[in-house]
Amino acid sequence: GDSVTQMEGPVTLSEEAFLTINCTYTATGYPSLFWYVQYPGEGLQLLLKATKADDKGSNKGFEATYRKETTSFHLEKGSVQVSDSAVYFCALSDHQAGTALIFGKGTTLSVSS
Amino acid sequence: GAVVSQHPSRVICKSGTSVKIECRSLDFQATTMFWYRQFPKQSLMLMATSNEGSKATYEQGVEKDKFLINHASLTLSTLTVTSAHPEDSSFYICSARASSSSYNEQFFGPGTRLTVL
Numbered sequence: 001g002d003s004v005t006q007m008e009g010p011v012t013l014s015e016e017a018f019l020t021i022n023c024t025y026t027a028t029g030y031p032s033l034f035w036y037v038q039y040p041g042e043g044l045q046l047l048l049k050a051t052k053a054d055d056k057g058s059n060k061g062f063e064a065t066y067r068k069e070t071t072s073f074h075l076e077k078g079s080v081q082v083s084d085s086a087v088y089f090c091a092l093s094d095h096q097a098g099t100a101l102i103f104g105k106g107t108t109l110s111v112s113s
Numbered sequence: 114g115a116v117v118s119q120h121p122s123r124v125i126c127k128s129g130t131s132v133k134i135e136c137r138s139l140d141f142q143a144t145t146m147f148w149y150r151q152f153p154k155q156s157l158m159l160m161a162t163s164n165e166g167s168k169a170t171y172e173q174g175v176e177k178d179k180f181l182i183n184h185a186s187l188t189l190s191t192l193t194v195t196s197a198h199p200e201d202s203s204f205y206i207c208s209a210r211a212s213s214s215s216y217n218e219q220f221f222g223p224g225t226r227l228t229v230l
Contacts, residue, residue: 036221043119043206043223044157089156093219100147101208101219105156 002027006090006104013080013111021075021107023064023090031092033057033066033073034101038087047075047088080111115141117209119222126197127230134192134225136207142187143209147219148180151204163190187212197229 007022025033032051036044048057053068062077073090090104116139126132136146145164149157161182163169169182179201181193190209194201204226208219 032218034218041226044208044221046218046220049218100159100162103156108154 002031002092002094002102004090004092004102004104006088006107008105008107010108010110013109015082015111015113016079017111019075019077019080019084019109021088021090021109023073023075023104025071025073025090025092027071027092027094029094030068031094033064034091034093035062035064035073035075036089036091036103038089038106040086044089080109082111082113085109085111115139115209115211115220117143117207117220117222119205119207119225121225122223123226123228125228125230128198129196131193131195132197132227134194134205134207134227136190136192136209136222138188138209138211138220141209141220142212143190144187144212145210146184146190147208147210148182148190148192149206149208151206151224157206160192194227197227199229202227202229 003026005024034049035047037047048059050057050066056065064075087106087108089106091101093101118137120135148160151157160175161169161171163182163184165184171177184190206224207222210219
């Protein structure tokens, strides 16, 4: 079945460092891909999305490009801030209506000043 | 953007009691809602898929008689944890798929922290 694999954390960075969180997927079709962020004690917020190959999702300085050839959707940010400390989830969804998202295990990011 | 609310945000109950959690889509109609459970420092585990006006579809290993789901309208789904026990303590999150969504985007509620004493 479909699945998502994320790099294991925690990822610990200093402020203004470059961030990459790897995400690869396995899917039979052409899914939509998402990154969600979860701040401590809160629910999930959609960070960015891409619905077809070569699409680039971006938001708040974060970017991810849907790479069909490598089945990847790596999350990047050029300069992280302390406020970016959170858990990041990569997820996929097929285009069939009514199906749940499939999540990776999540990667904890900790940014220190 | 679309907003999903959950109520309560936090609940503490005694073992053996039942707890109801509400999930509402505030500014859109949701044909489908999903209930997830999240253990500390772990990913979200899908519990069930709830379609308006029909019975919920439960994932393997989830007891449907213990986790009662009702999706009575296009904006409200409820999860009732019956005869709760300490092992049911967890973070419960719902999500809603907009009926008009063309690519299955889902919007998440803020979660409900359940603690069973």
